[in-house]
Amino acid sequence: MSKYLLNKFLYTVDRDPTLVERYREEPREMVTWWESTLANSVLNCHGGEASTWLAFTDEEREALIGHDHCKLFELGAHPFLTLTLFIAMFERDNTEPLEYQKAYGARMAHFSMPYPDIAT
Amino acid sequence: MASIVAVIASTHHPFYYRASTSTGEDRPPFADEWVRKITAFRETLTRANPDVLVMVGSDHFHQLWLDNMPQFLVGKAPFYDANWYNEEREFGLPKMLLKGQEDLSAHILRSGLDAGFDLAFSNELRIDHSVTCPIITLRPEADLPIVPIYTNIFAPPLPQPSRFVQLGEAIRKIVEEWPSHLRVAIIGTGHLSLELGGPRQFGPQGPDPEFDRRAVEWIAGGDLDSCLREVSLESLHSPGNATHGFMDFMLMMGVAGAGAKADHVDTLDLFHTMEAYFTWYPNGAPA
Numbered sequence: 001m002s003k004y005l006l007n008k009f010l011y012t013v014d015r016d017p018t019l020v021e022r023y024r025e026e027p028r029e030m031v032t033w034w035e036s037t038l039a040n041s042v043l044n045c046h047g048g049e050a051s052t053w054l055a056f057t058d059e060e061r062e063a064l065i066g067h068d069h070c071k072l073f074e075l076g077a078h079p080f081l082t083l084t085l086f087i088a089m090f091e092r093d094n095t096e097p098l099e100y101q102k103a104y105g106a107r108m109a110h111f112s113m114p115y116p117d118i119a120t
Numbered sequence: 121m122a123s124i125v126a127v128i129a130s131t132h133h134p135f136y137y138r139a140s141t142s143t144g145e146d147r148p149p150f151a152d153e154w155v156r157k158i159t160a161f162r163e164t165l166t167r168a169n170p171d172v173l174v175m176v177g178s179d180h181f182h183q184l185w186l187d188n189m190p191q192f193l194v195g196k197a198p199f200y201d202a203n204w205y206n207e208e209r210e211f212g213l214p215k216m217l218l219k220g221q222e223d224l225s226a227h228i229l230r231s232g233l234d235a236g237f238d239l240a241f242s243n244e245l246r247i248d249h250s251v252t253c254p255i256i257t258l259r260p261e262a263d264l265p266i267v268p269i270y271t272n273i274f275a276p277p278l279p280q281p282s283r284f285v286q287l288g289e290a291i292r293k294i295v296e297e298w299p300s301h302l303r304v305a306i307i308g309t310g311h312l313s314l315e316l317g318g319p320r321q322f323g324p325q326g327p328d329p330e331f332d333r334r335a336v337e338w339i340a341g342g343d344l345d346s347c348l349r350e351v352s353l354e355s356l357h358s359p360g361n362a363t364h365g366f367m368d369f370m371l372m373m374g375v376a377g378a379g380a381k382a383d384h385v386d387t388l389d390l391f392h393t394m395e396a397y398f399t400w401y402p403n404g405a406p407a
Contacts, residue, residue: 004186011181014206043187069317079317079361080274081181087210097148098391101322108319115318115361119276120186 003076004120005054009034009064010072010081012043014088024089031064070108076116122224122298125305126168127400129339129372130161132177132253132309133393134211150390157386157397158257164384164399165258167406168305172221173259174228174295176269176308176371177250182206183242184270190240191279192287194232195247195268196225202247202255216252221265224298228267231294237287254309271371273310273364281351284367285344288374306375310368312336312394313359320360322392328359332394335366336387339398342380344373376400 013019013034022030040051056064063071067089072082083104091100136158139151182204184190202216225241232239247268255262269291272278288308295304312335313328320327338347347370356363376382384399 007186011185015182015204017205017209043185073317078181078275083317083321084206084210088206091210098322104317105315105319105321105323111319114357 002054002056002060003078003118005039005056006060006064006072006075006077007081007120008039008054010077010085012038014081014085020085020088023085027067028065031061035061069104070111073108073111074116076118078118122172122295122300122302122304124292124295124402125170125303125406126165126307127292127372127376127402128165128254128258128305128307129369129376129396129398130254130257130307130309131311131393131395131397132250133390133395134207134213134249134253136253137214137256138212150388154388154390154395157388157395161384161386161397161399162258162260165305165307168401169303169406170264170305171302172224172304173255173264173266174224174269174291174304174306175247175251175254175266176271176291176306176368177247177254178273178310178365178368179270180248180250180274182248183246184272186275189272189275190270191272192237193240193242193270194225194229195220195242195245195266195270196222196229197243197245198222200245200247200266200268202252204246204248207249211249213249213252216255216262218247218255218262219265221267223300224295224302224304225267227298228269228291228294231297232290235290235294237290250309254307258307271368273367278353278364278367280353281356281367281370282348284371285348285374288371289377291371292375292377306372308368308372308375310372311362311365312369312396314362314365314393315360316362318361324391325389326360326392326394328363329389329394331359331363332387332396335369336385336394336396339369339373339396340382340385342373342376342378342382344370344378347373372398376402
């Protein structure tokens with residue numbers, strides 16, 4: 001299990017407007033592309049310095065492809081990163097203020113304390 | 121030596137800028153009361169007539185990342201660009217440019233290291249809303265040079281709450297020993313109870329109003345003993361999964377000093393979170 005890699009995905013996508021759109025529209029294509037090209041890149045280093053060992057588990061990959069924020073929470077992805085990116089993708093569909101944010105919380109009602117550990 | 125003319129602790133609500141500047145149907149019903157409270161809070165800084173602002177906040181995974189995560193970091197740069205694309209996207213925050221006060225940055229770094237705090241530093245730091253929200257609320261002219269200090273309240277493992285208090289106490293002493301005639305305000309922002317990305321988020325109030333009530337009492341009365349007795353890294357999960365940001369309030373209680381009662385205390389019960397505003401005048405209230 002790689003909470004760090006889940007967070008790295010959420011972090012690198014959230015800060016790039018093009019990747020945000022691509023993840024919203026084509027999640028399977030985008031997650032597959034990201035894992036094969038960016039998962040092992042050391043940020044701020046050229047490609048020759050890439051890491052060699054980072055990969056999603058099948059469960060992690062499917063949670064990302066499925067836009068499944070509840071599963072990401074269960075897997076210990078950082079909830080701030082998940083929330084920020086998902087608001088960027090789906091708040092635009094709101095028909096009233098905070099509709100998406102409230103629904104996002106309601107979908108997580110089955111979680112109780114203690115929440116999954118987010119330490120990396 | 122420099123004088124500390126105000127110590128200020130506040131929540132940093134990224135929606136304030138949009139709420140306070142919106143008009144007509146877009147203006148939320150709580151905006152006018154919020155603006156009134158912020159205007160009174162701003163006056164507490166204006167009256168102190170500062171020359172320099174030390175700004176304590178926490179990067180929200182903008183420039184600081186898990187491949188290289190500092191616990192405490194001091195900016196030392198002549199300028200700081202501010203706010204990030206995703207803050208503009210989600211909160212409507214404007215791009216900003218703030219001047220730095222490098223002499224004070226250097227002094228805090230040298231003295232902090234010598235006092236046993238292994239401070240990281242940055243010579244090129246794009247700051248985020250934990251610092252720009254209090255600029256917007258307290259000094260919207262954004263005309264004073266700053267020293268940003270970032271704390272890790274976000275990416276565990278985190279320092280202990282007592283370490284935040286100790287750093288605050290050290291910052292107070294270090295700034296008072298800065299060989300300068302300048303007037304310094306020390307401003308820090310954090311959270312009361314807060315849930316982000318969990319089932320208790322975006323409720324009609326903050327996730328734990330009882331924690332918020334006790335927290336405001338601790339801060340307003342400078343009650344570090346009770347606060348340190350009741351707050352731990354483990355206990356802070358209970359009021360809401362982002363409540364570790366309260367440790368920046370504890371840092372500011374360290375700056376203000378044990379037993380120091382705040383000269384200005386105000387709160388605002390909003391959806392999702394309680395806002396809280398505190399000002400201390402270490403040398404007495406300005407005339």
